[in-house]
Amino acid sequence: MDATSADSAPRDGEPHPGGKLTRERMLACALEMVDREGIDKLSMRGLARALGRDPMSLYRHAANKADLLDGVAETVLAELTVDPNDTDWVAQLRAVARQFRRIALSHPHVVPLLVTRPLATPLALRPRGTLRPLEDILALLTQAGFSGADALHIYRALFGFLHGHILNELQEIVENPEETDDLLRLGLHRLPIHEFPNLRGLASVLASYDGASELERGLDILLAGLPTATTSAT
Amino acid sequence: MDATSADSAPRDGEPHPGGKLTRERMLACALEMVDREGIDKLSMRGLARALGRDPMSLYRHAANKADLLDGVAETVLAELTVDPNDTDWVAQLRAVARQFRRIALSHPHVVPLLVTRPLATPLALRPRGTLRPLEDILALLTQAGFSGADALHIYRALFGFLHGHILNELQEIVENPEETDDLLRLGLHRLPIHEFPNLRGLASVLASYDGASELERGLDILLAGLPTATTSAT
């Protein structure tokens, strides 16, 4: 009675294409959907449809929708790797920053989750994968000679800046990409001239935003200023 | 037949307590609900209930729910005032930063809206009240001698930092406020010791976070570093 399938199909003709459903597969599929259609198009039912399962199956692997979203954020953040043994802490932080930017830009729809979910959960209850970069950066900085308090301070300054920067960068949305005139491209002609003279005058500058170099300039300022604001090390 | 009410009641006995519904009243009520119960407890139907109207009435004053949320964010941001004629631009930016922090802390549930809504809308289509601070700060900085490009750069750096800072500060959630031991207060005892030694060791530092002074230190670094990163003025 059974078809060509391996030992995973229970009885009917191939009900579940790829064997058992795991949390990882569920999260991967959810991430893919979010990347494609944005965060509020993700529904439990839609996700189940994409996986070919019953919607209620998902609740075996996530307590509720919030938990699923936490999982998606954790999946993305897991791409971030920190080397706590790097002896050049400045270089390592720069590397982390660039990595973070790259990850955020490749999952723009997840960014609201990344910056927003921690507001709802006490630190110790957050997904473990979310705390990993924090722990590793603390290790990096204490090995570099900073006190725990200063290390924490630097972590906060760095990620505060990173979150702010990425929110800035993702706001650069062009309204009419095919238009050549910057004012029209950005839709700024809609603003009344006498109320927003400065803003309208900056069309060309707005249009030429360069996120990568903006990040570097910010890092320059931050990393130059940090040691003097703490009891400096090395 | 009519009761004590003023000239606003049409016929039945006092159908609408306070006269006609306006966008301002609707937004004020929405803001109050969000402040009280958080953002995802706000529904059109619930809001209508609180206002004593039919749910569909709200659509006379907001195109849809997203527009309503934009309105709430705009209402909050309207509390922010910038004096573009201040001759001391550094002091003025500091004042704006402190104001922003105060506003954000008094409406913590709106913060996700403040940092997140702009990601969905091109700059020129955002609510006007949202663009006001930008325009005013550009005016302030160009009057101080900065080029338009540098002014925009400084605005971005400031608000990037502010958003990052406030997201940081609002993450400080105490799990068991009545507990005296910091480790238990923050729930850090739940983390495995061998996986998160540094983080667990920082319980006391985490518990004594001071947002106000953190903001000031960040501003010191930022405002000291900015002029050298641009073609400095005054």
Add this chain to the structure above:
DNA sequence: TCCCGTAGACCTACGGTGTAGACACCAGTC
């Protein structure tokens, strides 16, 4: 005076949502 346009409020209804609760099935272990 009549007429008409418009703005505000309301009602109904549709197709979606998250998820509680109960039940069926299976693999292992005693």
Add this chain to the structure above:
DNA sequence: GACTGGTGTCTACACCGTAGGTCTACGGGA
């Protein structure tokens, strides 16, 4: 064989955002 715990499924409930249509009051020409 009986029991147990993880997994999948089905049904059902309460709620959501909002399209479409209707009723009423009001203001301004004609």
